Amino acid sequence: MIELIQFPWSPFCIVQRRILEYSGARHKITNIPSTDRSLVWRLTRNRYYAVPIIRDGSTVVFELNDVTQIVAKYLDNKLKLNLFPADTKGVQSILWRYIESEIECPCFKLNDTYYREFVPKPEQLAFLRHKERRFGRDCIEQWTACRKQILAELQEKLVPFEMMLQDKPFLLGPRPQFVDFDLFGMLGNLLYTGHYRLPSAHTSIRKWHKRMASVQIKSFSREEELHP
Numbered sequence: 001m002i003e004l005i006q007f008p009w010s011p012f013c014i015v016q017r018r019i020l021e022y023s024g025a026r027h028k029i030t031n032i033p034s035t036d037r038s039l040v041w042r043l044t045r046n047r048y049y050a051v052p053i054i055r056d057g058s059t060v061v062f063e064l065n066d067v068t069q070i071v072a073k074y075l076d077n078k079l080k081l082n083l084f085p086a087d088t089k090g091v092q093s094i095l096w097r098y099i100e101s102e103i104e105c106p107c108f109k110l111n112d113t114y115y116r117e118f119v120p121k122p123e124q125l126a127f128l129r130h131k132e133r134r135f136g137r138d139c140i141e142q143w144t145a146c147r148k149q150i151l152a153e154l155q156e157k158l159v160p161f162e163m164m165l166q167d168k169p170f171l172l173g174p175r176p177q178f179v180d181f182d183l184f185g186m187l188g189n190l191l192y193t194g195h196y197r198l199p200s201a202h203t204s205i206r207k208w209h210k211r212m213a214s215v216q217i218k219s220f221s222r223e224e225e226l227h228p
Contacts (some may be wrong), residue, residue: 002075003055004030005040009111009118009192013052015185016071022176022217023079025207034119035126052213081102081217082180091172092159095179113144114127114193137216138201154190155160155199165194175220176212 004020008031020027031037037049043060044053054061055073061074069084076083084092112131119127131139143150161171161183164210170176171183187209190196198206 001027001028002078004028004052005030005032005043006052007031007034009189010051011107011185012100013185013187014188015181016052016075017056018184018188018212019072019075019081019181022181022215023081024081024216024218033091033123035123061088066100066160069096069178073180076178083176083181085177088172088177092177092179095171096182099179099182102157103154103183103186104119104189106150106157107186109143109150110147110154110191111192112140113147114195115140117193151196151199155201158202158205162202162204165208170208176215180208180212184209207215 001147002020002025004016004027005011006017006029017029030039030050037051040051040053040062041049043055044062048062050063052071054074056078058073061071073084075081115127115131116124122206128140168174168178172179185214187198191198200206
C-alpha cells in the first residue's frame with residue numbers, strides 16, 4: 001500500500017493527497033510532528049528531511065530540488081493517471097513554477113498567521129523559530145497586520161487562472177492534469193484553517209475548486225484516458 005508521510009497543512013502534501021484520492025487507490029496517510037522529521041530522515045537514508053515523501057513497499061520517493069515533481073510523477077506512473085501528457089509538458093513546467101512561487105507565497109503567509117490553531121502547542125516555538133530564521137524576526141506579526149494586502153496580492157496573481165478556466169473545466173482542458181492538483185494544493189493551504197475563502201471575483205476558480213475537491217479518475221471513460 002502507498003503511504004504518504006506529511007504535515008496535513010502543507011500545500012505540497014495536499015497536492016499528493018488529492019492525487020491519491022483522485023486515483024481511488026488504497027493508501028495510508030502518516031502525519032508526523034513538524035518538530036520531528038526523524039522518520040523522513042531515516043527512510044531517505046539521511047538524504048532528505050522535508051515532506052511529502054512516499055513509501056511504497058521498499059521504495060521511498062522524494063524530491064531532489066525545488067522544481068522537480070518526482071513524487072507526483074511516481075504516483076502518475078504507478079497509478080496510470082496521465083497527469084503529465086506529452087503535449088503539455090512544457091506548459092505544465094512553466095505553470096507549476098509560477099504556482100509554487102507566486103501562488104504558494106501569499107497562501108502560506110496567510111495560513112501561517114493562524115499557526116496557533118493548527119500547530120500543536122508543544123511544536124509552536126520550533127515552528128515560529130523556523131519561520132523567523134527564514135523570513136525574519138516578527139514575520140508572522142507582519143503578515144497578520146497585512147492580511148488584506150496579501151489577499152489582494154493573491155487575487156491579482158490568480159487572474160491568469162481565472163481566465164484559463166472561463167472556457168474549460170480544468171486548467172488545460174477537459175480533464176485534470178498535474179497543474180490542477182498543484183494549484184489545488186496551494187489554495188488548500190490558504191483554506192486549511194477555515195478563516196479564508198477564495199476571492200469572490202474569481203467565479204471560475206471557485207467552480208473549478210469545487211470540481212477539483214471531488215473529481216475521481218473513474219469519472220473519465222477509458223477512451224478519454226487513452227485520448228485526452
